[in-house]
Amino acid sequence: MCAICNFKLDFSVGHPLALKIAVAARKAIDAGLIDAVDTTEGALSAARMRLSAIEALNLLQARVETAHGEAALLALPDFYVLLIENDTWGFFHATTVGFDPDIVPEMPDVTATEDALHSNIVxxxxxxxxxxxxxxxxxxxxxxxxxxxxxxxxxxxxxxTQMLASAEAATLAVG
Known part of the structure; x- marks a missing residue:
């Protein structure tokens, strides 16, 4: 499993582009392209949503690892994935055996203008x-x-982008 990030902050670690993605997701839901995530209320709804988001990140991880050999994985930059419904962040750092599940990443930098300091985020x-x-x-x-x-x-x-395209191509070749 990739590292699921629990950043210790007094405020949400959002992303300036999250609203843009939320609007696009709503349009896709309304058009029937994607299904809305279950947001039912209740005592355990937040926990269920978090577990569902982690499962989705694990599915992405498996897809990427399956589609890439060791050299291709190691060539990837470290990156985060933000799922906007409940601000679930995953951090992906490749190793010779897949993504490191034990890494404890720094908080992503979403505002740096200098390339070397800006985090890589999907x-x-x-x-x-x-x-x-x-x-x-x-x-x-x-x-x-x-x-x-x-x-x-x-x-x-x-x-x-190439990583995601390769994961998609590998899936299409199998299916």
Whole structure:
């Protein structure tokens, strides 16, 4: 499993682009492209939503690890994935045996203007991630419709886009 980040802050670790993704996700839900995440109320709803988000991150991790050999994984930059429904962050750091589940990352830097300091972040909704993993739409559409936004310096953004494209291609080849 990738590192699921529990940042210790007195405020939410959101992302300036989260609203953009939320609007795109709502449009996709209204169009029937993706299914809304269950947000029923109740004493355990927050825990259920968190577990569901972690499961989605684990599915993404498995898809990426399956599609990439050791050298390709190690060539990836460290990156975060933000699922906007409940601000669930996952951190991905590749090792020779997949992504490191024990790493404790720093808080992502979402505002740095200097490339070396800005974190590499894939921002999406859990609903969109699950629909993409299920093959309901392709990566090109996810990026075009702002269902996935890659906030990273140009070279790392290209690498993360290629990582997702490779994961998608591997799935399409099998299915």
């Amino acid at each position: 921002i999406t909704s859990e609903a969109a991630l699950r629909a993409w993993l299920d093959g309901r739409f392709q990566l090109a559409r996810a990026l075009e419709d702002d269902l996935f936004v890659i906030d990273a310096p140009q070279t790392h953004a290209a690498s993360l």
